[in-house]
Amino acid sequence: MLQNKCRHSAVLPNEICPFCNTTTPETLLDICFDYINKHPETICTPSSENLQLMDGLSLPVEICERLLNVRNNSLTPVDSSFINIFKNTDCTRLKRVKLRQTEIQDQDLEMLLKHNLIELDLSLCPNLTSNCIEHLSNHSSSLISLGIGEDTDIFPVRLFGKSPLDQELYQKRYIFLAPNLKRLTLKGLHSLQSDFYMILLYPLSTLTHLDLSNCSSLGNFLYTHHLVNLTSLILYNVDAIESKIAAICKLTNLRHLDISQSRDDQGKYKKGDQILKTIVECLPKLTSLDISGTNLAGRGVAETINGSVCDIPGLSSRANNPFQYLGLYETSHDACLRHDIPAKLIGGNANEEQILVAALAYLDRTDMLQKVMNELFHLFRLENIEYLGQALNIVLEAMSRHLHERHIQISGSATLFYIVKGTGPELHDDVRVKRKIITTLLNGMSVHKNDDTMMRNGCLTLCQFRIPTDVLFDYERLVNILLYSVYGMAQESFVQRIGIYLLNSLACQVDGQQKVKLGELGAINRMIWLIKDRLERGICDDVLEVAWSTMWNVTDETPLNCKKFLEQKGMQHFLQCLEKFPDREELLRNMMGLLGNVAEVRELRQYLVTSEYLSVFARLLDSQSDGIEVSYNAAGVISHIASDGPDVWLVMEPSRTHVLNKMVSAIERWDINSLRNINYRSFEPILYLVQVYHTPECQHWAVWALANLTKVYPEKYCTLVEREGGLSLLQELIYHPIVPARVKDLAAIVIENCRKFQASLEG
Template identity: 55%
Template structure:
C-alpha cells in the first residue's frame, strides 16, 4: 500500500529525546569507550543500560545524521541486556558478516531491514535462519547478498539441494512481510516461498526467474503483492487472479518496453474482476490503462459499471480504488478526466506528483523522474503543499545518499523551497534538517560540480553563519575542498569561497582558529599564488584576502600561519601587480592590521621594505580612507612597542609618525566605514601608549569616528570594554597633545549622550591612571549593577 510519510511539523519543536540522541551520536564517548587495541571498536561503558525503544531510536538517528553503521558502532549493541533491539534497520551500512552474526545471535529480532549493505554475504544466511523464530518482517536490498545465489552448493544442478531435502530455505514460521531483490530460478523461489504461508506482504521487485508464480496459490493470507520491474507479468496473471485476498497489487514498470501487455484492456479487466478486495493498484509504466477515452454505456447504468477513461477499470467507477499508480503510463493516462481512484500517482498536477513521490520513495530510478517533475513545479508554477513537498524531498535525499541524480534533483528543488517567500517560517529544527541533508549530499558527491553548485546556492539562502553553526566543521571541510580542489575560476569555486568568507565573519576565536587548523590559511595562500602566476585578479583573489582578514581577526595563531606561509611576499607581489584594485588593497591592509596587533609578530614586519610600503599607503585615497586608515593602524601598533624596538635606520620613526598624524588629520570624522569591530581591545591598548602620543591619536580618532557614525553599536562597545575609564586617564595625563584630548572628549560625550543609564561618571576617575586593565573593564559593569 502507499506509505504515508510523517510530515515535518513546523509547530512542534524537536523532542528532548531526539536532541539527546543527536548529542550521543556526535559524542559516542558519552556512553562508550574505545578498544585500546582496535580504536575503531566501541565498548559500552559499565552501568549504561537503555530500553529497547531508545536503542532503536539511537540506531535510527545515528544513520539520519549521515553516519554509516560499521562494526565498531554495532558492537555497542552486542549485549542485549544493556542495549536490546527488536528491530534492526540498516541502510548504507558498512557492517561486516561477523558483526551481523553477533547482532542476530544476541537479540530476538522481529524485524530485519538491510538495504545497501554491500559487505554482507551469504555467510550470514544460516545465522539468520537459526535466529528467525520470532521474525515478522524481513527486507533484503539488491546490494545485500545474504541469501544464497543458488540452491546447490555443488556443480551438479540435478542433485536435490539440502534446502529441498529439509523442505525449506528460511525457517521463519511467523514471517508476515518479505522483500527480496534477486535473480534466480523458479525452483529457488518455489523452495523459498511455498513454506512461508503466513505471509501477508510479499515484495519481489526486480526479481528475475520467478516463473508463472503458481507456487503462490496457497498463500491465502497474502494482502500485498509487489512485482515492480518484474518481466513477464502477463504470464503471471492467472496465478495473481487466484490470490483472492489481495488488497494491493503493484505490477508497474520502470522500463516502458517491459510494460506492454497483449490485449491490455482485457488483461486489466481480468485482474479487477478476480480480485474483489483490491484497494490499491499500480500499473505505472505499462499500457494497461488503454488508449481511449470514456465510452458511455447505452441504456441504464447498473451498479457495477459506469464512466471511466480507463476501460479495464469501468467496473470500479462507483467503487473507486484508494490508490492507483499511473505514473509514466503509456498514452498519458494520468491526464484523463474520469479515473476511478481517490489518490493517483502521475505528473498531471501537484497532487499526483506528491502522491508519486510518496509512493516511490524506495525506487530511485522512478524517484529521480518524480523529483524532476517536482523541481519544474517549483520553478515554473507554485506548490501549495509546501510541507509535504519538503518532507518528501528530504526523505528521498536521506534514503538515497549514494544516488547522485536524486541528490542533484532533490537539492535543486530544495533551493526553490528555501528561496521562496515561505522560507521565513522555517523554525530552527527544520532549518537544521535541511542543512544536514544538504551537507550529507555534498559530502557524498563532493567532486560533482552540479551537486556542489546546488548545495552552495541553497546554503546561501540561509543566514550565514548563524543557521549553520551546528555543522560548522563539516561545512568548512566541504568548502575548503571546493575552493582548492575543484575547477579554478569556476562558478562553484567563487560561491564556495564566498560562503567560506561568510563563515569566518561574526564567529568567535575558537571557530576562527578551527578554520586555520583545517588549512584555510594555506589554501587561501595557494589561491593567491595561482592568481599571481597568471597575473589574473578576480573576485576569488579579493575574497581570498578577505577570508584571511576575517580568519586572523584576534587570532594570533592564524596571523603566524600567514607569515610562515609567505604571506608578506604575496602581499608585496599583489601590491605591485594589481596596485589599481581598490577592494584588493583594502582587504590586504585589513589583514596586515590584524597581524600588527600581535606583539610577538611585529618584529617580522620591522623591515625597511615593509615600513616604507605602509608609510607610502598613508597617502592613499583608495576605497575612501580605508587603506590609509589600516596603514596607520599597522604603523601605530609597530610604534607602540617603543623607540628601542624600531630596529631600522630608514625610514626614521619620527618621520613615519609625523606622516601618520598628517594622514589622520586629513580624514573626515563623519566618514562611513567598511569595517566591523567585534572588540576594541587592540585600539584601547593604544589609548594607554603615553610614550608615543601619535599612536593614541590614531586610536582615539578611530573611536571618535565609529561612535559618531555608528553610535548605537559602538558607544556601548566602548563602555562595555572599559574605554571610558581609559579615556579619562588619557585626559589626565600630560603626554597627549590637545587634539588627542579633544577627540577623547568627543567619544566620552557621545557615549554619555547615548547610554547615560550605563555609566556613572565620576570626575575623580581622571586620576585613576594606575588602575589595572581588569579593574577598568569592571567599573562600568559594577556601575550598571548598582542601578538595580
C-alpha cells in the first residue's frame, strides 16, 4: 500500500513528495539556472545568430546537462542557437541528453553526438532527417540508451526498400551501429515491411530494454531470438500481438512485458485465458506485466492453486508468487475490480490507488493518460483524496510533459482547481508548490489561449490563490494572458468576465511600477476597446463597469497611465457612457474615481478644463448615486483643477466662483459618518490640497475627506495621516488667519480622531 507519512529520503529537491504534501525548498542552484535560461548572455557572448560560450569558461557535465534540461522544460524551445553553446567539447561536457518539442537540425544533433553521449532521447523533433543515421553510427560507440519518439523521423522507414539510401542500408545489414546499446525506444514508426526491424535489431545483441510502442508491421517478431539479454519488452498498441506470442515466449529472461492496448479494435483474443497462461508459464522471471485494454484477464472465474485463490484464470500459476506490478486498466469484464489479484501494485480504475499507479505508468502515453487524467479529475470532484501529494505531482508532470495535448491540459487544470480549492491555507504556506502550480497553469494557458475551456479552468484556479501576492513572480506573463482573454476571447463569454475581474484585482493591489507595466502591456487600450464595444451595442453590464474600475485602479498615482487614458480618447468615452447610462451608480462611481486620478496629475489637468467637462463635473456634485461617492469624486476633480489658481480656469461658463460655491454646498450636505467605497494608499494628493490657501474651497474638500475617513476607519487612516505629516499641516491650517471657520472645525475633528485612536492603542 502507498504510505501517507513522509519519510522518503529519495524525494528530489523541489519535488512534492509523491506520498504526501511535504516539499523541499527551492535551491539557490535552481534560481541560478532559471535566471541563466532567461538571460543566456550571463554566460554567452551576445551574437545575432548563435549563442556562444564566453571565452575562458569551462562547464562540467552536471552544469551543461542541467542547462539543457532547464531550457527543454521551459516554453523557450531548444534551437540551433542554444545548441551552439555546446559546440566546443573541450569547454563543455554532455553525457545524457533528453530533448522534446525542439527545433534542432541535423547538424545540431551531430554536434551533441560528438560529446560521446551515453544517453540520447529525442521526441517531437520534426526537423531531423534520415541524415542523422550516419551521425549515430559515427558517434555511438559509448551510447547505452537511445530513444526516438513521435514525430522524429530519422529512420527512412516509410520508403524502406525504395530509396537509394534504403537499399544501401539493406545491403549493409544494419541501420546504425551502437555496439554497447542496452536500451532502445522507438515510438510510432510505420514501416512497410518487417525487414526494417530485423535489420535494425540484428547488430544490437546487447539490448536489455526494447520499446516499440505504436510501431506497425513488426511481423512475427521471431527475428528477436538473438536478444537473449532482453529483460524489458514494451509492445504497447502494437497490432496482431497474437502472431508474436511464440517469439515473445522465447525471450525467457524478460522481467517486464507490456502488451497493453488503448485502441478498441485491438487486444481481443479468442482464447485470452490460454494465451495469458502460456505467456506467464514461459516467462518465469516476469515481475511486471501490463495487459491493460485487452481481454486476457478473462471473465473472472476464480481458481484455487495450493490454497491460494486467483480471480484471473491465466495468472493462477502466480497465485503464490504475485507480480510487483500488473496493468489492468480498462481490461474486459472489469478485471481490476476483482478481489484476488496476484499483484502488489495494480494499475486500474477501481480506486484512487489504482488510478494513481496507472497514471505513473502511462505518463508518456497521451491516449491512455487522457483517460486516467479524467478518472483522477472525477476522483477530486466527487471524493476525498488520500494521496494528495502524489496526485498533485502526477497532474503537474502530465501537464508539463504534454503541453500541447489539449485534453490533458484541460483535465489537468480542472483537477488543479479542486486541489487548490480543497487544500486551502495549507497550500498558501508553501511558496514553491504554489509557484509550480501557477507556472504549469500559465504554460498551459499560453499554449491553449484560444481554448475557452482551458482558459476558464486556468482563471478559476488562479482565483483560488492570493492575488496579487502569489502571482507576482510571473506577473507580466499573467497580465498578457489575461489581456488576451479580455480581447481575444468571445464577447460576453465567461472567460472574458473572469479575465477582467482578475485584471482588476491585479491592478487594485500592485505597486506603482507594476501599474505602469500594466499600462505598457496594453491594459488601458483593452479597457477602452471593451467600453467602445459596449457603447456601440448599447449594453451596460458588469464587464463595462469592471473595465472602468480596472482603469480607475491602474491609473491610481500613475501619471503615465492617466496620460494613456486621455490619449485613448477616454474623456469622450466617459461622456458617452454618462449620456447612455446616466442611472448606473456603479458605473458613475468608477468613472469619477478614475477622473479623480487624472485630476491629481498637474500636467494633465489642463485637458479637463473645458466648458463641457466642467459643466458635467458641476452637475454631478448634486448626484446622490452610490451614497456620496459620485458627488465626492466630482468635488475632488474640481478641487484639483481649482488648486492651480484662477488663471487656468480659461472658460466663461460655468464660472469658477459658481462651481466652487456649488461644491461647498454639496460638501455641507454630506454626512460625516458616511461609509465609504474607496481605498487610499496615500494621502499625498489630499494633503497637497490642504496647503492651497489661495482657494479655501479646495481645503474644505480635503479636510472633510480626512475627517470622514479618520472617523469611520480610524485603524487604517489615522496612522496614514500621521505618517505622512498631515497633523502638522492641519495645525498650521487651524492657526492660519484667512481659513474659514468651518474648515478649521473639520481640521480639529481630524486631529481629535487621531488622538482618540492613539489613546485606544496605548490604553
